[in-house]
Amino acid sequence: MRKRRVINSLNNNTPIVEKPMRIVLAPMEGLADVHLRRLLTAQGGFDWVVSEFLRVVDRVYPDRVFYKLCPELRHGGKVSCGTPIRVQLMGNDPHAMAENAHLAVSLGSYGIDINFGCPSKTVNRRQAGSSMLKDPESLYRVVNAVRCALPAHVTVSAKMRLGYDDLSLMLDNAHAIESGGANEITVHARTRLQGYSPPAHWDELAKIKRSIRIPLIANGDIWTVADYHACVAASGTPDVMLGRGAVRCPDLASKIRKNEMTEPQWQAVRQLLINFWQDIRQTMPEKDCAGRLKQWLNHLRKVHPDAEALWQVIRTENQIGKLERLLEAA
Ligand SMILES: Cc1cc2nc3c(=O)[nH]c(=O)nc-3n(C[C@H](O)[C@H](O)[C@H](O)COP(=O)(O)O)c2cc1C
Incomplete structure (x- = not known):
């Protein structure tokens, strides 16, 4: 999103290029609703925000369901400070996912994010969310159907965990998402089994980063500016998604951009x-x-x-x- 900026020069002909970072506000169902999204994005620093998930089973929802989930769609798909919002869908039926994705984008969503990380037992029992990480082919089918339903310039992203019980399918899942046609992938650096227990395994993200060509957005346990730098060093990607860290420190994204290590006020x-x-x-x-x-x-x-x-x-x-x-x- 941001243009690369030449920040200084080692000598007259060797410019140092600052690598642009992208910072995304995480989807947080029941927490980051329209009110908190408005407030957190107004603190600055976020490139876009992902909505709470919409659970897709087998039908296309009426417009009002999208407007309720994401009232920002009534305002050009932007939060009041201008940050774009991307609707997140969760489901395993490729056709239904594709149709709902198409509708969400026609209502103004800034692309579509697909949820392959939800740990909820109810959702997982119905083979959606993180349980799909047991079957990379199912990820491919959903991503590909959504990709094919949208114009090429519209971003399709997917959000996954490192795995369901373990890491054995981590790279297969990332490849399935990439070959399905996603433009970028966000990974919460834990398995479903690990839930939210610290630490987040940022070093595992580096293995994914090395094996895919699309951009990787790192997620999990970035609470401070120092954590951001540690995550970048371990994962190899400058792009991050902030969830609870931004809820606790509303100006975290802006501080990361300014590299400002001050205590929260x-x-x-x-x-x-x-x-x-x-x-x-x-x-x-x-x-x-x-x-x-x-x-x-x-x-x-x-x-x-x-x-x-x-x-x-x-x-x-x-x-x-x-x-x-x-x-x-x-
Ligand atoms: C209350 C809550 C609700 C969440 N809801 C969603 C959701 O709707 N979709 C999703 O992909 N992830 C959801 N997540 C996971 C977060 O997006 C994120 O991956 C996770 O919190 C780890 O990042 P963090 O350590 O920065 O919070 C939720 C997390 C929390 C705490």
Whole structure:
């Protein structure tokens, strides 16, 4: 997306070219909804964002389902600060995936992302999400059907884990995605079996990177600018997807771009939390607001001691007026 930039010169004829990085906001179902997406992308640094997944079984959804999942489609497929959004689909029926992909793109989605990483037991029992990693051929069929349904200039990406139980099919899966016609691939550096247990195995990503020609986007456990550099060194790719790290440090993408190693500032984050609260109070049913506020605060308290203090006073509070006063006083 970004043009290569000549940043300086070793001597008069040897330019050093800064390799452009791409930073993507991860899909996070039930967490990174339209409200949090708006707020996080407004902090800057993201090239695009992937929506929560839409589970595709065997039919084409009506437009309203896409608009509900991704209200940004009503605004040219962009979050309010201008960051494009890519709809994510999850399913194993190539035909249904292709038809829904076509519709999503015609409604304004910035390409299509395909989910091959979801660890949910219900989804996996129905042979979708990460269970498809047991059968590379099934990945190929879905990616290829989606690719064939879309114009050549529209990006198709796929997101996978290192494997289901182990790494034995890791390269086969990556190759299946590439030969199906995907333009890029994101890999969460864990197997389904590893769930979310640290560490993320960034070094395994280097093996994938070496064996494919399409760009690789590294994902998993990038919490700080230092983690970004460690991930790049281990995986060999400058492109990353940030999930929980961006939820905990909303300006992480922007800091990575500026290579700014400063500590997170609670006062700035507190103001974002207040903005978030005001946003959801205006748009969400009252009964859901307290839960959403606590859900984000629960992430923030992992890095901000003041957020932990606020969490302790509001965790059992559900009364809107009281919550508001406690938030203002934090
Ligand atoms: C609450 C939550 C919801 C998620 N939902 C999705 C999803 O809808 N689609 C998907 O591909 N990955 C989903 N993921 C996985 C993330 O996109 C990402 O791969 C994972 O969190 C690892 O990255 P991180 O360490 O930067 O968070 C979800 C993760 C979390 C924590």
